[in-house]
Amino acid sequence: MEGRAVAPGAGTVVNALATGVGSAFALDIETVAEVRLDPDADAVTGEIAGDPDGDTTLIERCVERVVDGYGGDEGGVVRTESEVPTAAGLKSSSAAANATVLATLEALGWEVADDPDADVTRTEACRIGVAAARDAGVTVTGAFDDASASMLGGVTVTDNSADELLARDPFEHDALVWTPPARAYSADADVGRCERVAPMADLAAELALDGDHVRAMTVNGLAFSAALGFTADPAVEAMPDCAGVSLSGTGPSVVAVGDASGLERVRERWAEREGETIETRTRNAGARIT
Numbered sequence: 001m002e003g004r005a006v007a008p009g010a011g012t013v014v015n016a017l018a019t020g021v022g023s024a025f026a027l028d029i030e031t032v033a034e035v036r037l038d039p040d041a042d043a044v045t046g047e048i049a050g051d052p053d054g055d056t057t058l059i060e061r062c063v064e065r066v067v068d069g070y071g072g073d074e075g076g077v078v079r080t081e082s083e084v085p086t087a088a089g090l091k092s093s094s095a096a097a098n099a100t101v102l103a104t105l106e107a108l109g110w111e112v113a114d115d116p117d118a119d120v121t122r123t124e125a126c127r128i129g130v131a132a133a134r135d136a137g138v139t140v141t142g143a144f145d146d147a148s149a150s151m152l153g154g155v156t157v158t159d160n161s162a163d164e165l166l167a168r169d170p171f172e173h174d175a176l177v178w179t180p181p182a183r184a185y186s187a188d189a190d191v192g193r194c195e196r197v198a199p200m201a202d203l204a205a206e207l208a209l210d211g212d213h214v215r216a217m218t219v220n221g222l223a224f225s226a227a228l229g230f231t232a233d234p235a236v237e238a239m240p241d242c243a244g245v246s247l248s249g250t251g252p253s254v255v256a257v258g259d260a261s262g263l264e265r266v267r268e269r270w271a272e273r274e275g276e277t278i279e280t281r282t283r284n285a286g287a288r289i290t
């Protein structure tokens with residue numbers, strides 16, 4: 001009873017911490033999950049490659065929730081390996097949860113597809129990961145925005161208070177990510193400060209629902225950088241040469257999207273900053289069983 005799946009990280013268009021409505025897009029950086037189930041094992045044990053002290057509660061809860069809903073009383077082992085930096089605003093938790101849920105469904109022999117007649121749809125699988133993230137305490141709203149972008153690919157707009165998908169569109173850009181050395185756990189974010197910029201979050205959500213995702217993300221980035229105490233300098237440096245740029249999630253990463261030549265000029269400026277710069281792409285393919 002084995003399964004393997006991959007899911008991408010994501011960047012933010014609208015942070016849901018102000019109003020519950022959020023929007024995110026998949027990035028071409030991935031997390032792999034491998035699950036081995038054993039009917040005789042009592043418990044589920046998690047392991048994160050390269051991070052022996054990492055918190056494995058989320059991936060263990062994902063396996064347990066899938067087994068509760070679709071299995072018997074199997075225990076087992078889940079292992080993730082990830083290119084998505086943890087707690088950097090690039091949705092490592094959504095990628096790990098989605099990959100683990102799909103790998104567990106595969107280990108149990110269920111068919112996962114987008115066809116409503118499939119045993120389990122990817123949207124249903126995504127909601128299991130969101131529930132596990134709430135159990136594990138790694139999220140404020142459940143982050144169905146980030147989870148749906150990672151699971152379905154492209155750009156999604158969601159109402160996280162109802163785990164409802166409001167829109168999904170293809171999203172095709174080159175992308176540049178700057179990740180400073182600091183980490184910012186979503187569960188520690190100052191929600192009260194985010195709620196103060198709700199009028200700007202509403203404006204960003206309106207733009208996103210109108211299909212203007214790139215301007216939505218720039219408005220979002222300026223508002224949430226101010227609310228969460230991050231400098232807007234990287235965004236100001238990028239703005240003339242990209243289509244959109246935003247603080248991703250609760251930070252500290254900043255993501256710019258646009259064309260390759262503009263982003264090369266942004267990369268030269270961001271290279272002066274401490275931390276790592278990743279050249280990647282947005283992607284329309286979401287999570288999949290491998």
Ligand SMILES: Nc1ncnc2c1ncn2[C@@H]1O[C@H](COP(=O)(O)OP(=O)(O)O)[C@@H](O)[C@H]1O
Nearest residue numbers: 055080082087088089090091092093096185186
């Ligand atoms: N590869 C992984 N395997 C298992 N759990 C992970 C992995 N990546 C992230 N997580 C979980 O997600 C938490 C970080 O979530 P969060 O603060 O929301 O950051 P992010 O914005 O990257 O999703 C970690 O503490 C851990 O519990």
Ligand SMILES: O=C(O)C1=C[C@@H](OP(=O)(O)O)[C@@H](O)[C@H](O)C1
Nearest residue numbers: 016022089139140141186249250
């Ligand atoms: O925990 C949450 O509910 C959220 C966390 C944030 O993302 P990060 O996990 O990237 O900080 C935010 O962008 C998202 O809309 C909702």
